[in-house]
Amino acid sequence: MADSDGAFERKTCRVCSGRSLRKVLSLGSTPPANAFVRDPNQEERFFPLELSFCSDCGFVQLTHVVSPELLFRDYVYVSSTSPVFVEHFRQLAAMVMNRFRLQPDSLVVDIGSNDGILLRPFKEGGMRVLGIDPAEKIAALATKSGIETIPIFFTASAAADIAAKRGKAKVITATSVFSHIDNLDDILAGVKNLLADDGVFVIEVYYLYELLEKNLFDTIYHEHLSYFTAATMSGLMGRLGMEVFDVSETDTHGGSLRVFVQKKGGPNKVSGSVGQFIEMENSKKLSDAATYVRFARKIGDNREQLRKLLADLKRDGKSIVGYGAPAKGNTLLNYFGIGRETLDYIVDDSSWKQGLYTPGTHIPVVPFDELSSRKPDYILVLAWNFAEPIMRKCVGMAKFIIPVPTPRIVGE
Ligand SMILES: [Zn+2]
Structure with missing residues (x-):
């Protein structure tokens, strides 16, 4: 059952009901990744995003459960x-x-x-x-x-x-x-x-x-x-x-x-x-719990490297925008602490997201055409599993930053 805040924290493993849960990764607190907002001044609800490992059965899970009514009733992904x-x-x-x-x-x-x-x-x-x-x-x-x-x-x-x-x-x-x-x-x-x-x-x-x-x-x-x-x-x-x-x-x-x-x-x-x-x-x-502790460290390193890369580019006066506003992009933006100070806007092809702002970070989502009218220096590929087709589609428009697993620039 969800409490009045729309979420609750499990104390037992979802698979074996054991009580030996160990927190192995914390990605901070974020709004639900699909909760794009209409108005950047609108109040949002943040929930902890933490991965736990069950020492009894080895199952890896989130222990903070956001109410499914909140997540799925108005689901719009087709x-x-x-x-x-x-x-x-x-x-x-x-x-x-x-x-x-x-x-x-x-x-x-x-x-x-x-x-x-x-x-x-x-x-x-x-x-x-x-x-x-x-x-x-x-x-x-x-x-x-x-x-x-x-x-x-x-x-x-x-x-x-x-x-x-x-x-x-x-x-x-x-x-x-x-x-x-x-x-x-x-x-x-x-x-x-x-x-x-x-x-x-x-x-x-x-x-x-x-x-x-x-x-x-x-x-x-x-x-x-x-x-x-x-x-x-x-x-x-x-x-x-x-x-x-x-x-x-x-x-x-x-x-x-x-x-x-x-x-x-x-x-x-x-x-x-x-x-x-x-x-x-x-x-x-x-x-083995140690595997996940190592994983958490690796993501932490990824975070530091990308933040440094983006900060250096901003210091040089470069303009950066994002490409792709998938749900997972919001985990990245929120955990890495990348917001409007870094990205002018994010391009996404799905029309229902256009005109909205990313949850937590409030970056405007715009249609593809904006890329040619407001030419950026760099495109941060947030939908990085589709990096190849995105770079083909935007070839010649800017240089690309692939954020994960090790940030790299393509097109220089
Ligand atoms: Zn278990």
């Missing part, structure tokens, strides 16, 4: 605007239908279904589909476009309701959304109830291993409560009478873990991949 994601989910649906030989009319339920990006190809493949998504506007949009979507949070009781009305699901999917959920026991009880005995639960989550390897610290924000490995995912499922039977990696969000789960004793043979992933994670010491 998945299908990204052709890369459309293709990703089309392939996922095709693979699942083929691998598990789904019969026509099998029920497929997607938790956090957004605009129906994953369910659409299932429907085209002859499946009965149902979306669950609390973002009311997006859910209405999805339903109108032919993907029936219930505008609620998925819970055990919601699952029981769906099972009673529509029967059991052959496939349940949860992509990205799985790391948004605080009460995993409840949602997994729901999944277990709604899933057919020979059904498959498919999860895609940010992969903690890649986060560490690629320094993706800016994917840490309040929406992302959980940072899974194959080991912690297997532990979680095992505790709740389920079983991870296959694991693979996909390249979405800089590296995600795709996990196949069934009820314990289900029809699928447990693949060797599960043991291989866990072994690799052990060899990288992902269940």
Whole structure:
């Protein structure tokens, strides 16, 4: 339950309920990363952004939980605007239908279904589909476009309701959304109830291993409560009478873990991949608190280097703007302490962000055209995982600063 401030702090591990949580990284206090503001004088709510490590089970997590009502009811991000994601989910649906030989009319339920990006190809493949998504506007949009979507949070009781009305699901999917959920026991009880005995639960989550390897610290924000490995995912499922039977990696969000789960004793043979992933994670010491302390130090160094680079450029009278206003850009700006004194504005292609200000740092977000009318000397690439296409698009307009993992200038 959220307290009156819209957030609360957990004292127990989200996966094992243990009390041995150790704080390993603090990114300060920030507003929710998607809470762009209309008026820079408007009061904002800041919540601590801290990563904790469970010494009992090795699970890495945020312990400050911001109310999902605050984060997701007015969610405006529409998945299908990204052709890369459309293709990703089309392939996922095709693979699942083929691998598990789904019969026509099998029920497929997607938790956090957004605009129906994953369910659409299932429907085209002859499946009965149902979306669950609390973002009311997006859910209405999805339903109108032919993907029936219930505008609620998925819970055990919601699952029981769906099972009673529509029967059991052959496939349940949860992509990205799985790391948004605080009460995993409840949602997994729901999944277990709604899933057919020979059904498959498919999860895609940010992969903690890649986060560490690629320094993706800016994917840490309040929406992302959980940072899974194959080991912690297997532990979680095992505790709740389920079983991870296959694991693979996909390249979405800089590296995600795709996990196949069934009820314990289900029809699928447990693949060797599960043991291989866990072994690799052990060899990288992902269940060792010291790994995260080192990671925190590395980010601290990144911060100092970038701040120095930007300060030097400002001292030389250079103008700097940002490119891309993704949620993760706000973790970077807030934690690195970069605001309007450094960036004149941030260019972003999504029209709903234009005219708004970044949460916490209050930098105006403007359309692409501003770049040619107000020519900057440097562009700080905040959407740095898309650095290549951004630099191609803006070639010749300015020099580029890639902020992570080690700040560097391109184009000099
Ligand atoms: Zn734990």
